[in-house]
Amino acid sequence: MNVRELKTENREQKTNMPFSTRCSTLCSLTVVLCALYSVLSSHFSYAQEFQQVQEINPSEVENETHSRVIVREHPKTGHSYISIISDQAPMPVDPLTNRNKYSRPDYRMLDPKAKKSDYPYDGPYSDRTKVYIFGATLIAGGITGGALGMAAAPAATGAAAASSGGGGAYLAGAGVLAGAGGVAVSEATKIRPEDENFIHEGESKTIEKGQSPKGVVPSLPKEEQ
């Protein structure tokens, strides 16, 4: 008997299985799959909860310090770092809120002569044009609405006075706003590339050396916002 015949025989044996055997096999397979699903689902829910945080040897940390050590993932680079948190409260939210990932910026793009295609940028940006168009649309809507409102004023008030006075005020206001927008846009478009490059500077200087007189946590400067 060669191999092909053996395989054929096996296939026949399988296909000729009785109905009860098939049912029992199917049931056992279903049970196994259900068990597997329950185990995996519980595991993944745990993983989702702690995907950003991994705890290191929680038993190692004593309660005296009321702290725990966890490993967090840097939201921008993906590199891991150690973080010490309090064990008094449930797992705190990562204080680094902005988790959008971007490629590293190339500051040569700030060169006035640099072209957009030379240094691609995928980070956040604010599109001024769209905002101004939107604002201008709203202003135009306001003017139209204002003019219609004035026109619909009671005849006793004098339609001519209303349209020339109130409407004029609206138009003047809109002109101021649209003018401000226009100035900003034209300002941006009128700038010509200069010979100079961009300037980046950084410095640090000591304010105070040695221990603080009180020997306690020093107070930091007051908030200036």
Place this chain on the structure above:
Amino acid sequence: MTSYKQVYTSIYRHGSAILLIFLMAGCARLFGWDIHAPGILSGNFERQFTPIHERVALYLPDQTLNYVSTARGNRFADPTAFHIGEAFGPMMIEGMQNGFDEFIFMETDPTVEIMKRYQIPYLVIVKISGFTNQMTLKGQAVNLFTEAVVMNSDLKQVARFEARGTSDAKAVFRKKGGPEVNLNAAIEENVLSIVQYLQDSVRNGAWKT
């Protein structure tokens, strides 16, 4: 004698002025800018620093992480909100990771027990002390000022210093993401100054008694 026509005309004019004020207030908000920096260091930073072998912890108060400046530059500029803290936090952590082999981020209030328990010799607290925005016809210069305090394992101050990061660029508004990258550059310069100061002090043993 004042006629009804004049009274109604006056009412409409004043009403229009009030409406105009409300309209302008709404539009001023409408024209506002929200500047979010990418919050990641450039490739130059990694090339400039080699991590030194020291265990250093960093603590950033909530004020630093949530710092937002509304310095618009000049009175005619659009209202602008610079979301500095959300970018400064990740960049400062990344800078410390590049500056020190054993970096620890302190999310809870530091205590002497914690410092002793985890054998942390130095703790650095950084707070943003100011931000300026100088808008000109040609471009924008942004300055970020921070103040840092270094404490030893007994939580006694061993040094206090301030750092400044500046980015002055022209024609930033012509470029997509120009103001955002300009802000990012100022933050990076500040972080660079802080890490440089810390590394120099550790190398020189300036904080050892």
